[in-house]
Amino acid sequence: MGSLTFIRHNAHRVDVDGHAMLMHVPTTSLFEMDEVSRAVYDLFRRAGSADAGTLRDELGGRFAPQALADCLQSLISLDILRDAAAPETPIRVQAVEDIPLSTIILNVNTGCNLACTYCYKEDLTTPAKGEKMDFATARAAIDLLFRQAASRDRVNVVFFGGEPLTNMPLIRQAVDHAEARAAELGKTVDFTLTTNATLLTEEIADWLDAHRFGLTVSMDGPRAMHDRNRRTVGGRGTYDVVATKVRMLLARYRSRPVGARVTLTAGVTDVLAIHDHLINDLGFAEVGFGPATSGPIAVFNLQPDMLKSVFEDMKTLGRRYVEAAIRGENIGFSNMHQLLTDIAQGMKKAVPCGAGLGLLAVDKAGDLH
Known part of the structure; x- marks a missing residue:
C-alpha cells in the first residue's frame, strides 16, 4: 500500500x-x-x-x-x-437514482378554526372559506402513492391543514379507499394527523383509534405559555378547551401513543416546565420541540440568550432521557429519541425535509409539491 x-x-x-x-x-x-x-x-x-x-x-x-x-x-x-497523494479527493458517493414514494401528504383544507399568531401559512383562512380537497383528488393521490411504492411493504398517508379535522368527511373517504387498496395489494397503510384538538369528539377519537392513526396534538405547554400564541380568531386563549379535549382523547385512545408538538417562540422557552406539564399533568406519551423560524417577523424569533436557555434545557432533558433509558424507562422526549434512532441506524439528513425523497404533498388542485 x-x-x-x-x-x-x-x-x-x-x-x-x-x-x-x-x-x-x-x-x-x-x-x-x-x-x-x-x-x-x-x-x-x-x-x-x-x-x-x-x-x-x-x-x-x-x-x-x-x-x-x-x-x-x-x-x-x-x-x-x-x-495521501490525493487527500482532497473524497470517495465517490453512489448516487441514488430511484427513491420509491413512501408518504403522501394530503392538504385537506387550508382553513383553520384558530388564528395562532405564529402560523406560517399564507393561505390560511376560516374553515368555511378554506380550499377543501375533494375525494377525487385524494383518491388519485392515494392511487399514485401505491403505484410509486410498488417495492415498499408499508406506506403512509398524512392529513394536513389548516386544521385537518375541518374536513372529516374527506378523511373518512380517503381512509376507506386507502385501506381497501392496501388490502388488495398486500401492503400496510399507516395514517398520520396533526391537530389542534379543539374539534375532537368522542366519536372522532374512537374512529381515529379504530384506524390506528398516529396522532400529534399541537400544544405549547401550560396555560400561560400555550395561550400566548395559540388563540381563537377573536384572540382568546385556547388552553382550557384543548386540555379538556386532550384528557378525553388520552383516556380512550389505545392503538398508538399520542404525542405533543411544541412551537418555541419568544416567551415560550421553558422546555423543562413544558415537558413536565405535557407528560406528567396531561399524560402525553412524548413531546417534541421545534423553534419558530419566522424570518423577518422578529417578534417570534428566539434571540441568542433564549436559544442558549433552550439548548441548556434540551441538554438537561437529554441527560434525563438517557438516565431513564438505562432504567428501562422512556420519558417521552422525542427530539432525543429521534436523534439516537438516527445515530443507531446510521441515518443522516442532507436536506431539512423529505420532500421529493420518498415524500410528496398534494394540494386541492392535485398539484404535487
Whole structure:
C-alpha cells in the first residue's frame, strides 16, 4: 500500500463507560471500536499519515497483517483514510437514482378554526372559506402513492391543514379507499394527523383509534405559555378547551401513543416546565420541540440568550432521557429519541425535509409539491 492520510473531520472518537466509540460524521453512524481499530485510529490521529512500513513498525508486533489490512480497508471505505497523494479527493458517493414514494401528504383544507399568531401559512383562512380537497383528488393521490411504492411493504398517508379535522368527511373517504387498496395489494397503510384538538369528539377519537392513526396534538405547554400564541380568531386563549379535549382523547385512545408538538417562540422557552406539564399533568406519551423560524417577523424569533436557555434545557432533558433509558424507562422526549434512532441506524439528513425523497404533498388542485 502507499501512504494513507487521516481525514480528521470525518471521524471523532468518544469514550463511553470504557467503550471506545467511533462517530462517523458523514453518516452520523456510531461504531464500537475493537483493539485493532483503536490502535490504527490512534496512530493516524497522532501521526496524520502513515505507510506500510510505519504500520509494520508501530503495530506489526501486536496484530496480524490481515487484521490490520481489514481495518485499513474499513476506514478507507468510510472515507476516514485517503490516499495521501490525493487527500482532497473524497470517495465517490453512489448516487441514488430511484427513491420509491413512501408518504403522501394530503392538504385537506387550508382553513383553520384558530388564528395562532405564529402560523406560517399564507393561505390560511376560516374553515368555511378554506380550499377543501375533494375525494377525487385524494383518491388519485392515494392511487399514485401505491403505484410509486410498488417495492415498499408499508406506506403512509398524512392529513394536513389548516386544521385537518375541518374536513372529516374527506378523511373518512380517503381512509376507506386507502385501506381497501392496501388490502388488495398486500401492503400496510399507516395514517398520520396533526391537530389542534379543539374539534375532537368522542366519536372522532374512537374512529381515529379504530384506524390506528398516529396522532400529534399541537400544544405549547401550560396555560400561560400555550395561550400566548395559540388563540381563537377573536384572540382568546385556547388552553382550557384543548386540555379538556386532550384528557378525553388520552383516556380512550389505545392503538398508538399520542404525542405533543411544541412551537418555541419568544416567551415560550421553558422546555423543562413544558415537558413536565405535557407528560406528567396531561399524560402525553412524548413531546417534541421545534423553534419558530419566522424570518423577518422578529417578534417570534428566539434571540441568542433564549436559544442558549433552550439548548441548556434540551441538554438537561437529554441527560434525563438517557438516565431513564438505562432504567428501562422512556420519558417521552422525542427530539432525543429521534436523534439516537438516527445515530443507531446510521441515518443522516442532507436536506431539512423529505420532500421529493420518498415524500410528496398534494394540494386541492392535485398539484404535487
